[in-house]
Amino acid sequence: MDSVTHAFFVAAVLAYLGHPELILFGVMGAVLMDSDILYSRISDHFPSLYVFTHGGFTHSLAGALVTGGATSAGICLTASTGMIPALILSEIPPAAFAAVFLGSFTHVALDLLAYPGIPVFYPVTDRKYTLGVFAGPSPVMMVVSWVYLILLILGVAPLSALPVWSALFILVVAFFSVLKIAMAFHLEGESIPTFNPLVWYEIRETDEAFIFRCISLLRGTCGEKEFVKSxxxxxxxxxxxxxxxxxxxxxxxxxxxxxxxxxxxxxxxxxxxxxxxxxxxxxxxxxxxxxxxxxxxx
Structure with a gap:
């Protein structure tokens, strides 16, 4: 998911829980997870640190703890310089930090919906996991989230409209989840969505090769290739x-x-x-x- 959708998701959760005053902290926890886009400089120079890349270490349960802790420490440090009004932290410090970690973990949860997956259980294993609902960031939700953000900034839409955004989010996820389940039952191999909901990929493995197929829901098979393993x-x-x-x-x-x-x-x-x-x-x-x-x- 894109960062704006991550931000609105944790904002919606906190609003639903009755803590709109914590939204700023939750958003920081969610958005700063994507700071790992800067880590590729590390893995580019040191191949053994390949997990330090976008969608890598920080997108694991352990990485969410580390990122949430670093964000919380940054909030404390910023507050000590007077850049954050002391009143904000003096009234709700434990809840504020809980909101930061909520943002970090909801980020991991949402990214589990998309390919190519994330290493949830790193450092135990670097295997990527995904529910395979989206091909990557959802273009539909990206448009919905950015439009809402612009309307929010312009004062056209209030923050209280979050339930409307939440309803649209649930509908989009539900629609693509149904497609995923249907394709998983229909195909023999692994079903992979594309940005076009009417076109799917299938990867099937045999002893000697990987079979790749492109499937159009309107036209049937739109391409097939075999890749010999060795x-x-x-x-x-x-x-x-x-x-x-x-x-x-x-x-x-x-x-x-x-x-x-x-x-x-x-x-x-x-x-x-x-x-x-x-x-x-x-x-x-x-x-x-x-x-x-x-x-x-x-």
Whole structure:
């Protein structure tokens, strides 16, 4: 979900709980979770820290605790300089910090709805989890949230209109959830939504290959490709490469990977992203491992 939708969601929860005075703190907790967009500088230079990227560490339960704690500490530090009126914190400090953490955890919950998923249980595992309802940030909710924000700023719509936004949010999630459930029953493999609700992808795995299909709800199958898991690469070599930090980073970014030999080198890639079928995440689509240990990654 986009940051504005995250902000309005926690605002709606706090308003429903009868604490509109805490909305500012909840919004800070929700929005600052996306500060991890700056962390890619770390993972770009240090492949072993590949989880430090957007949608990575901070989007785990542990990361929500760390980010919520850092945000709370920042609020205290800012208040001590007089930038936040002391009256705000002196009346409701425990509740304010609870609202910050609520914002952090609702952010994780909402991002579970979308592909490519988030590492919820990191550092126990870096596996990404998703309910697969949306292909990414929902364009519908993004438009609804931004329109409401603009109307709010212009004074046309009051904050008390949050229930209307909430109703629209529930309707959008419910509609796409029904689509997801229907496609999950209809398809044999993993069903992946696209930004077009009438077009879905399917990934099915066999012993030898990954089968990718594009399905249109109006026209049926609109494309199919088979990607062989390993071409002229012994399973032993694939297993040995799996411990390489750059290979781990590539696989963390990928829907699935294949291996093939090019001369004395092994090329490991995510064919869906490498061929432009799926564009996100845009980085680290394949890596060429030379026999002498050299690396080329792009």
């Amino acid at each position: 071409r002229d690469v012994p399973s032993r070599d694939v297993a040995l490469s799996s411990g390489d930090p750059e290979v781990k980073r590539l696989r963390y970014y990928s829907y699935f990977t294949t291996a093939e030999r090019e001369g004395d080198a092994i090329v490991i890639r995510d064919p869906l992203r490498d061929e432009g079928i799926i564009f996100y995440p845009p980085s680290y689509k394949k890596i060429r491992i030379e026999k002498n240990g050299g690396r080329d990654e792009w």
